[in-house]
Structure formats: C-alpha cells, structure tokens
Amino acid sequence: MTEPASAPDAASPTAPSGVSRRRLLGAAGAGALAVGAAGVGGYAVGHAAEDPGEPGQSSYAFGGRHQAGIVTPAQDRLHFAAFDVTSESRDDLILLLRAWTAAARAMTSGRPVGEGVPTSYDAPPDDTGEALDLDASGLTLTFGFGPTLFERDGKPRFGLGGKQPAALRELPHFPADKLDPARSNGDLCVQACAHDPQVAVHAIRNLSRIAFGTAAMRWAQLGFGRTSSTSTAQATPRNLFGFKDGTANLKSQDREGVEEFVWVGEGDDPRADWLAGGTYLVARRINMQIETWDRSSLREQEALVGRDREEGAPLSGGTEFTEPDFDLQGREGPLVGLNSHVRLAHPSQNKGVKMLRRGYNFTDGSNALGRLDAGLFFVAFVRDPDVHYIPMQTRLSAQDGLMEYLQHTGSGLWAVPPGVRRRTGFVGDTLFA
Amino acid sequence: MTEPASAPDAASPTAPSGVSRRRLLGAAGAGALAVGAAGVGGYAVGHAAEDPGEPGQSSYAFGGRHQAGIVTPAQDRLHFAAFDVTSESRDDLILLLRAWTAAARAMTSGRPVGEGVPTSYDAPPDDTGEALDLDASGLTLTFGFGPTLFERDGKPRFGLGGKQPAALRELPHFPADKLDPARSNGDLCVQACAHDPQVAVHAIRNLSRIAFGTAAMRWAQLGFGRTSSTSTAQATPRNLFGFKDGTANLKSQDREGVEEFVWVGEGDDPRADWLAGGTYLVARRINMQIETWDRSSLREQEALVGRDREEGAPLSGGTEFTEPDFDLQGREGPLVGLNSHVRLAHPSQNKGVKMLRRGYNFTDGSNALGRLDAGLFFVAFVRDPDVHYIPMQTRLSAQDGLMEYLQHTGSGLWAVPPGVRRRTGFVGDTLFA
Numbered sequence: 001m002t003e004p005a006s007a008p009d010a011a012s013p014t015a016p017s018g019v020s021r022r023r024l025l026g027a028a029g030a031g032a033l034a035v036g037a038a039g040v041g042g043y044a045v046g047h048a049a050e051d052p053g054e055p056g057q058s059s060y061a062f063g064g065r066h067q068a069g070i071v072t073p074a075q076d077r078l079h080f081a082a083f084d085v086t087s088e089s090r091d092d093l094i095l096l097l098r099a100w101t102a103a104a105r106a107m108t109s110g111r112p113v114g115e116g117v118p119t120s121y122d123a124p125p126d127d128t129g130e131a132l133d134l135d136a137s138g139l140t141l142t143f144g145f146g147p148t149l150f151e152r153d154g155k156p157r158f159g160l161g162g163k164q165p166a167a168l169r170e171l172p173h174f175p176a177d178k179l180d181p182a183r184s185n186g187d188l189c190v191q192a193c194a195h196d197p198q199v200a201v202h203a204i205r206n207l208s209r210i211a212f213g214t215a216a217m218r219w220a221q222l223g224f225g226r227t228s229s230t231s232t233a234q235a236t237p238r239n240l241f242g243f244k245d246g247t248a249n250l251k252s253q254d255r256e257g258v259e260e261f262v263w264v265g266e267g268d269d270p271r272a273d274w275l276a277g278g279t280y281l282v283a284r285r286i287n288m289q290i291e292t293w294d295r296s297s298l299r300e301q302e303a304l305v306g307r308d309r310e311e312g313a314p315l316s317g318g319t320e321f322t323e324p325d326f327d328l329q330g331r332e333g334p335l336v337g338l339n340s341h342v343r344l345a346h347p348s349q350n351k352g353v354k355m356l357r358r359g360y361n362f363t364d365g366s367n368a369l370g371r372l373d374a375g376l377f378f379v380a381f382v383r384d385p386d387v388h389y390i391p392m393q394t395r396l397s398a399q400d401g402l403m404e405y406l407q408h409t410g411s412g413l414w415a416v417p418p419g420v421r422r423r424t425g426f427v428g429d430t431l432f433a
Numbered sequence: 434m435t436e437p438a439s440a441p442d443a444a445s446p447t448a449p450s451g452v453s454r455r456r457l458l459g460a461a462g463a464g465a466l467a468v469g470a471a472g473v474g475g476y477a478v479g480h481a482a483e484d485p486g487e488p489g490q491s492s493y494a495f496g497g498r499h500q501a502g503i504v505t506p507a508q509d510r511l512h513f514a515a516f517d518v519t520s521e522s523r524d525d526l527i528l529l530l531r532a533w534t535a536a537a538r539a540m541t542s543g544r545p546v547g548e549g550v551p552t553s554y555d556a557p558p559d560d561t562g563e564a565l566d567l568d569a570s571g572l573t574l575t576f577g578f579g580p581t582l583f584e585r586d587g588k589p590r591f592g593l594g595g596k597q598p599a600a601l602r603e604l605p606h607f608p609a610d611k612l613d614p615a616r617s618n619g620d621l622c623v624q625a626c627a628h629d630p631q632v633a634v635h636a637i638r639n640l641s642r643i644a645f646g647t648a649a650m651r652w653a654q655l656g657f658g659r660t661s662s663t664s665t666a667q668a669t670p671r672n673l674f675g676f677k678d679g680t681a682n683l684k685s686q687d688r689e690g691v692e693e694f695v696w697v698g699e700g701d702d703p704r705a706d707w708l709a710g711g712t713y714l715v716a717r718r719i720n721m722q723i724e725t726w727d728r729s730s731l732r733e734q735e736a737l738v739g740r741d742r743e744e745g746a747p748l749s750g751g752t753e754f755t756e757p758d759f760d761l762q763g764r765e766g767p768l769v770g771l772n773s774h775v776r777l778a779h780p781s782q783n784k785g786v787k788m789l790r791r792g793y794n795f796t797d798g799s800n801a802l803g804r805l806d807a808g809l810f811f812v813a814f815v816r817d818p819d820v821h822y823i824p825m826q827t828r829l830s831a832q833d834g835l836m837e838y839l840q841h842t843g844s845g846l847w848a849v850p851p852g853v854r855r856r857t858g859f860v861g862d863t864l865f866a
Binding site for chain 2 (some may be wrong): 076077079121122123124125127128129130131132133153196197198201205208209212216217218219220221222224225235238239240241242251271290291294296297298299301302310361363364365366370374392393
C-alpha cells in the first residue's frame with residue numbers, strides 16, 4: 001500500500017514550483033479564456049447582483065457585484081469546508097485565490113477544472129473526473145475569510161493586519177455552547193451548494209486539491225437538505241424537528257431588506273472598504289437531541305416552536321405566512337409563548353432585524369452513545385454580526401425553549417468579499433489591492 | 434438541558450407495554466388498512482417481482498415476490514443502517530418486524546408513519562414529520578438478517594438456531610482489510626434508497642425510532658451518489674476515482690442472470706427454505722486514498738482500472754459497452770493489464786459469475802490526518818456469497834492494482850428474506866413460520 005504523501009510533491013498540480021506551477025497557471029489561464037468565451041453566450045458582469053435567478057436553474061453566474069450562493073435560491077445540497085492556510089506567503093495566498101477563481105468559474109458553468117483531459121497521459125488529470133457527465137447542477141461557490149487570516153497569536157498575517165474588519169472576530173461564547181474546535185473556525189471557508197451532491201462534493205474536493213501545499217482542509221460538513229428558502233418562489237422546507245423552517249426568512253425579492261441586512265455598505269467600516277458589497281457568513285453546527293424531541297408531545301413541540309407542525313401557521317392563528325400576533329391571549333397566557341422560537345427570533349422582537357438564513361439538515365451517523373449525530377447546519381449572511389446575529393443568538397441561547405433540544409457543536413464567522421467584477425479579477429481581490 | 438433517556442419510556446410509541454403498545458398496534462393497523470385501500474388503486478402482490486420499474490419512478494411497490502431495492506433501478510441516494518436487537522424476546526422481534534413492515538408500506542407509498550397527526554396533542558406524533566411535504570421519492574426499504582441474529586457467542590437466539598443459512602457467516606478476513614467494528618456487521622440491516630436524501634434519512638430515523646426498546650442502531654452510512662446502474666435505462670455513473678463504475682454490472686433486464694446470480698432458489702439450502710426468493714446483501718465500506726490517487730498519472734489510473742477515463746471503454750478498444758479483449762497485446766503486454774480491475778472482476782475471469790452491485794459514493798468529512806474520509810460504499814446482492822462474492826474479493830484483494838489506493842474499513846453480510854407476499858404478512862415472516 002502506498003503511503004499517502006503529505007509533503008509537497010512535484011507531481012501535484014499546485015506544488016509551488018516547476019512543472020506543477022506551470023500546470024496551475026495553465027489551468028487558471030484556460031479558465032479565464034473560457035469565461036471570456038462564455039461572456040458572448042450570456043455571461044454578464046453584475047448579473048448576479050441584479051437577478052438572483054430562479055430555483056432549479058442549471059447554472060448561476062459566478063461573477064458580479066456580489067458572490068453567488070447568498071441570495072441565489074437555496075439549492076438542495078451543501079458541502080461546506082473550512083481551510084487553514086499553511087503557507088505564510090502573501091503571494092502563495094493570492095495565487096491560491098486566483099486558481100480557486102479559475103476553477104470556480106469552470107465548475108459553476110459545468111466545465112471541468114483546467115483542461116479536463118491532460119495533454120500528457122503521464123501527468124495527473126487537472127479535474128478529478130467524478131462530475132464529468134454531470135451538468136453544473138446549479139453549483140455556487142461562496143468564499144469567505146476568517147479572522148485568523150488577518151491575525152494569529154497577535155501577529156498580522158499576509159500583510160493584512162490593518163484591513164481586518166472590526167466585526168470579524170471569533171464569535172462569543174453563547175450559553176450552552178459545546179463547540180468542537182475540529183468543527184469550528186478556519187482561515188478560509190467555501191460554501192458549495194448544488195442540486196446534486198456529487199457536484200458539490202466534486203467542487204470542494206477539487207478546490208482542496210488545488211490548495212495542496214498552500215492550504216489544508218480543516219473541517220467540512222455535508223448537508224443533505226436545505227432548511228431555508230431564500231426566494232418567494234420556493235416552498236418552505238422542514239428541519240429535522242419536522243417543522244417548516246424559515247417561513248419568516250429574508251427573501252431575495254425583498255430588495256430593500258437585502259440591501260439593509262445582507263450587504264456591507266461603502267462606509268460601514270473604514271478599515272474594511274474592501275468588504276463593501278460583501279457580507280458576513282455565520283455558520284453554526286447545531287445538533288438536535290432527536291431522540292428526546294421524538295418523545296415529546298406534539299403540544300410541547302408546537303408550543304416551543306410557536307407554530308403548528310402541519311401548516312406552519314403561528315399559534316395565534318391563520319396560515320403559514322400570517323404574521324404572528326404576539327399579544328393574543330389564550331387561557332394560559334399568550335398563544336405564541338414567551339419562550340417560543342418564533343417570538344424570540346421574530347424581527348419585531350429584535351429591533352426589526354431580518355436575517356438571510358441558508359441552512360441545511362445534516363446527519364453524520366450515530367455518536368458514541370448510539371444517538372443520531374444529526375441536526376441543522378445553520379448558515380446566515382448578515383451585514384454586521386454585532387448587530388444582526390450576536391444579539392439575537394444571545395437571547396435565543398438564554399431564553400429559547402427549543403435550546404433544551406439543541407447543542408451547538410461547531411461555529412465560525414467569515415467575511416465574504418464582494419463578487420469578482422473583472423474578468424482578470426479573483427475572489428477577494430479588493431482586499432489585496 | 435434534558436438528559437436524553439436511554440431506558441424504555443412509557444411515552445415512547447414502541448415501549449413494550451400499555452399505552453405505547455396500543456399506539457404501535459394502532460399504527461400497524463392503520464398501515465395495513467391503507468395498503469388494502471391502495472390495492473384498489475394499483476397495489477398488486479407480486480408486482481415487484483414481475484417489473485422492477487423505471488428509473489426515477491415516484492414510488493415502487495413494497496410487497497411482492499422479492500423485496501424492492503434490489504433490482505429496482507438504483508436511486509441516487511442512500512441511507513444504510515445496521516441494528517442490534519437489544520431484547521432477547523422472539524415476540525418483541527416479530528413485533529418489531531411487523532411494525533417496520535407497516536411503516537415501510539406507508540413510507541414507500543409516500544404516507545407518514547402511523548396516523549401522521551396524532552388524535553391527541555398530548556402524545557408524540559407517530560411520524561417525525563420532516564418528509565411531510567415530500568412524495569415517496571422512489572423510496573425503497575430493503576431488510577436483512579445478520580448471522581448474529583441466529584446465534585451469538587455460540588448460543589442460538591430467538592429460536593432461530595436451526596434456520597441459519599450455511600452461507601450466512603461473518604465474511605472472512607481479506608488481505609489489506611482494516612475493518613472498524615463500529616462500522617461492521619449487525620443483527621439487522623436496512624437499506625433505504627430514494628431520489629431525495631431527506632426521504633431516505635427520514636425513513637431510517639423513523640424505523641430506528643420504532644425500534645426503540647427492541648433494537649438500537651449500531652452504525653449507519655449515508656451515500657450521496659449511486660455508483661452502479663441496475664437497469665439498461667440508466668447511464669453509468671462515476672465513482673470518486675472519476676471513472677465510470679458498473680459498466681459490466683448485472684442489469685435487471687438480464688432476467689436469466691438475475692435468476693441465476695441474485696435470487697436464492699428453492700433447494701439452495703435445506704436449512705433455509707425460508708430464504709427462497711431472497712438473496713444476500715454484502716456491504717463493504719471502501720475508503721479511497723483520494724489524495725494519492727489524485728497525484729497519479731492518467732496513464733497509471735487507466736492502466737489500473739483497465740478502461741479509459743473519458744468514455745469508460747476497455748483499453749483493448751471500442752466504446753463503453755464493448756467487451757474487453759483480454760488477449761490483445763500491446764508493446765508491454767496485454768492492453769488490459771493482468772492486474773487491472775476490469776480483468777480481475779470480469780465474469781470471464783470468475784467462472785462466469787455476474788454480480789448485481791448497488792453501491793454509493795460517500796464522504797464523511799476528513800479524518801484525523803486531514804485526509805478525505807471518502808470512497809465507495811459497496812453493496813452487492815448475491816445468491817451465494819461463498820460462490821458469488823468471496824472468491825472474487827479474495828482475488829481482488831490480493832491482485833487488483835487498485836487495492837493500493839483502497840482500504841476496506843467496514844463490512845457486513847446479511848440474508849435478505851423474500852418480499853412480503855400477503856397483506857397480513859411482514860418482513861421475514863417465512864423465517865418465523
């Protein structure tokens with residue numbers, strides 16, 4: 001059995017010298033060329049900003065004012081990965097981001113990474129091949145920068161020390177957090193969403209492969225079913241508690257809401273002009289105590305959620321999209337209880353804050369106690385985590401009755417740079433300008 | 434935080450006494466009734482035997498001469514689970530199989546388990562709810578009995594000692610096996626396949642919940658993409674090596690081949706008449722050394738597989754479905770190499786044996802070394818593992834060049850009873866007759 005090499009290897013397409021470097025640059029060049037060609041057939045810079053697209057589209061534009069995969073109608077499957085940069089060279093980091101950009105452009109348009117089939121049979125193929133017969137399957141790739149990319153152990157990295165956004169810090173400890181460091185944080189993150197999980201897995205694998213020698217995967221999470229709608233054209237899906245999730249989610253059709261609560265504005269942070277048009281990605285791996293939940297009564301379940309299970313209507317009456325009436329009293333107090341999730345998470349109870357969530361159901365088998373290791377991989381995109389996430393999560397962690405059935409086991413916060421606007425640009429180029 | 438109870442609980446729908454027993458029987462009764470009603474609308478005993486169905490069908494019949502999920506055109510997603518029976522009562526085991534049968538009938542026809550919404554809000558819902566808005570999504574549930582169901586530590590269990598099929602033994606140790614006991618074997622197994630992973634996960638979760646107090650999940654595996662076709666109407670998918678997999682797979686249209694190599698015949702095993710019309714399920718969790726593979730040349734990859742990557746044609750020429758010519762010589766020996774996977778696995782090199790494989794790609798994140806924990810969850814259905822699996826795997830383990838990139842980390846063998854033929858029947862009823 002061959003021992004897998006963990007040291008840089010001249011045969012790797014991303015090793016930092018010689019043949020392999022040429023291969024990498026070749027791949028990037030081919031990607032850029034093909035995007036140019038695709039431009040004739042419909043690629044438009046800024047497209048992603050103007051039109052998030054329809055659910056189920058076979059492909060979504062990669063470039064634009066904002067990154068795709070945020071207001072894009074949530075695809076059904078997720079592969080999320082966090083990476084740590086193993087090189088301390090700014091040039092290596094930029095080279096990686098350029099190579100990732102070229103690969104992302106190719107894969108999101110349904111093309112293989114690089115040349116597909118190499119000109120020489122004596123070299124590894126540029127693309128690992130398992131998605132060769134599949135189309136783009138609505139793939140989006142969304143990249144983020146963690147706090148540790150800017151500074152680690154008190155020392156600035158990659159010459160980025162002065163550019164770290166003020167809000168880009170490790171999230172605070174919330175009550176009942178039980179975070180696994182091996183499922184938390186990371187210098188970089190990539191969210192791959194697609195209609196077909198094989199396409200999402202292929203994308204993360206190839207990005208990971210391209211990173212070899214510069215960055216290494218820290219952790220990853222597969223999500224098998226979306227738990228949020230980001231478009232009014234999508235039905236509300238259900239989480240593993242069996243309830244509709246995300247009825248009140250911020251939808252892309254709410255243009256004003258998206259501008260106010262998702263995209264970082266020009267003057268938001270003087271240290272981080274580069275982030276204008278970007279956003280922050282909050283990820284939380286939330287384990288559900290499935291077996292316990294499954295033994296609680298429907299009455300308790302609905303009281304904790306604040307909605308009925310069948311329709312998703314608030315317990316104050318109406319149908320799924322009826323606004324909850326938090327004042328309506330029943331015999332034992334408000335029909336929508338004081339510690340119900342719907343009340344605590346509702347904009348009217350959170351200074352009007354709306355959140356664009358884009359989470360996924362996950363199951364990773366059973367844990368050591370034989371219980372399902374399953375739950376919700378929460379993903380939200382917020383303009384300012386200090387205003388639009390942390391206050392709400394602090395309240396939920398302390399007061400939400402559902403917390404009895406939840407345990408947060410992973411966490412991360414990343415700044416998501418704006419979209420790539422220029423054909424010669426790359427993900428995060430505004431940060432390195 | 435509530436401590437999840439692990440002891441039998443009166444509130445559980447499957448606790449073996451009182452209210453919960455009534456609830457369980459009620460659920461089973463409702464299932465049987467609904468199947469009766471569905472019969473008017475098309476349910477036909479024996480249907481699954483006569484017609485495996487088309488790829489992408491929204492539902493497949495549960496009952497029939499054989500269990501569904503074997504010659505059924507392989508659906509795209511898998512959730513596989515192994516259980517250990519924690520009770521030593523034969524009645525409990527039969528009750529579990531009856532309850533599983535009722536639930537399987539409901540879920541495979543797109544209905545919730547039991548009544549869906551309970552008549553009392555003070556009881557837990559019969560169905561966990563996360564698939565309430567989804568249709569059957571082609572769900573099949575295939576049940577198997579492991580050797581330890583019949584005998585454990587030299588002692589017969591459940592009065593089944595005399596009925597253990599001769600071939601139902603733990604698989605032998607193959608060279609290079611590195612099996613994890615926590616991913617191997619089990620008294621019972623359930624293969625859930627569906628077009629939508631949320632439907633497959635929902636099915637295993639609800640079967641696990643029904644088993645509470647009688648059986649506990651031992652391990653589970655999620656598969657995100659099929660690696661085999663079981664119908665000529667399906668395109669050949671690709672495995673994580675990037676190659677088409679299963680080109681030469683036994684297809685359901687090969688009626689004679691299926692009779693000869695899949696279904697246990699009437700006189701196959703005098704001790705196990707009950708298994709006639711059934712089969713054996715072999716499962717192997719095969720980790721791929723992805724990073725190492727990705728650094729090998731296309732020439733080496735194709736030589737090891739014995740086919741070209743792009744088309745899947747044998748290296749002796751032609752197109753994907755051209756039969757390999759094992760005698761055709763190149764400059765350095767046979768074009769299809771002596772240690773190539775195609776040659777070693779081909780029926781002509783294995784006494785004519787054909788195998789119905791039904792495997793899935795998996796990825797479970799990264800391992801402790803930061804390498805992808807990914808590969809192929811191999812599933813095959815064979816008439817006699819001693820003839821149709823073990824000899825071939827022994828050869829492959831010793832000679833297949835691909836083994837350098839593979840590591841078997843999980844394993845199991847189960848006898849798969851015939852389909853449920855009678856409306857009052859249950860999975861495995863022939864064993865308990």
